[in-house]
Amino acid sequence: MPDPFGYDNRPETLQETDLSIGLDLDGTLVAFARGFVQKAKEEGVQYYDHYSVWNQWAAPDRLEKNFFKMWDVLEDNWEFWTRLDPLEKAYVPYEVTAYVTSRSSAPEGAGEHWIKKNEFPPAPVFRVGEALNKLNRLMWINDSPNESLDVFVDDKAATVREVHTAWAHGQDVPFPLLITTPANSRFSNEKNSDLPRVDYLAEVPKAARHYINK
Structure with a gap:
C-alpha cells in the first residue's frame, strides 16, 4: 500500500495556501x-x-x-547534483514560494533542474553561497520586494535553532520548522526535542499556523 505522505503519491493539483512556504533541499527533499x-x-x-x-x-x-x-x-x-534521488517521504502537496539551500558546490541551475525533473512545485532557488549563512539569506529574502517567507523547513537542527532565535526576537525571518529525520529525531538527540518540528512535509501549513498563533 503506498505511503499517503510518500513522494510517489504526490498530487496532480497543488493545494493553495495563505502561507508563503520555503523549503530546504538536501536532507529535506533530496536524498543527499x-x-x-x-x-x-x-x-x-x-x-x-x-x-x-x-x-x-x-x-x-x-x-x-x-x-x-x-x-x-x-x-x-x-x-x-541532478541525478540525486528524492527522499521517500518528500511529499509536498502545496504551493512553494522558494527553495533555500546551503549548497555551494553544485553548478548554477542544478537545483532548478532537479526540482523540475522530479516534479516538485516550481519556485525560485536561492543558494546561500560561501559568504552567508542561511539565516542571513532568509533575512535577505524577506527584505526583498519579490519574495517573503512565512515559514521555512530545514533538516539541520542548528539552522532551525538559529532562525527560531531570530524569529523569537522579532527579526523579519520566516518561522522555522525542523523536518524529522533519523539524525535529528526526538529519540536520537534529546537536545533537539524542544524545536518546532513536523514529521512530514504535508503537515507544514497546519503546524506553522499552530506555532505562529500560539
Missing part, C-alpha cells in the same frame, strides 16, 4: 546523504559504509579529510 555515500564508494574514498549511519551535517574527525576530498569531486558536478 545516500548519494554522497554511493559516490564516495565509486571514487574509492573511504567514508560511511551506509548512508543511514550519516547522523550529522559534519564528518567525524577520522573521516574529515575524506569528507572534504569528496567535495572536490562534487564541485560543479552536474551529473551528481
Whole structure:
C-alpha cells in the first residue's frame, strides 16, 4: 500500500495556501546523504559504509579529510547534483514560494533542474553561497520586494535553532520548522526535542499556523 505522505503519491493539483512556504533541499527533499555515500564508494574514498549511519551535517574527525576530498569531486558536478534521488517521504502537496539551500558546490541551475525533473512545485532557488549563512539569506529574502517567507523547513537542527532565535526576537525571518529525520529525531538527540518540528512535509501549513498563533 503506498505511503499517503510518500513522494510517489504526490498530487496532480497543488493545494493553495495563505502561507508563503520555503523549503530546504538536501536532507529535506533530496536524498543527499545516500548519494554522497554511493559516490564516495565509486571514487574509492573511504567514508560511511551506509548512508543511514550519516547522523550529522559534519564528518567525524577520522573521516574529515575524506569528507572534504569528496567535495572536490562534487564541485560543479552536474551529473551528481541532478541525478540525486528524492527522499521517500518528500511529499509536498502545496504551493512553494522558494527553495533555500546551503549548497555551494553544485553548478548554477542544478537545483532548478532537479526540482523540475522530479516534479516538485516550481519556485525560485536561492543558494546561500560561501559568504552567508542561511539565516542571513532568509533575512535577505524577506527584505526583498519579490519574495517573503512565512515559514521555512530545514533538516539541520542548528539552522532551525538559529532562525527560531531570530524569529523569537522579532527579526523579519520566516518561522522555522525542523523536518524529522533519523539524525535529528526526538529519540536520537534529546537536545533537539524542544524545536518546532513536523514529521512530514504535508503537515507544514497546519503546524506553522499552530506555532505562529500560539
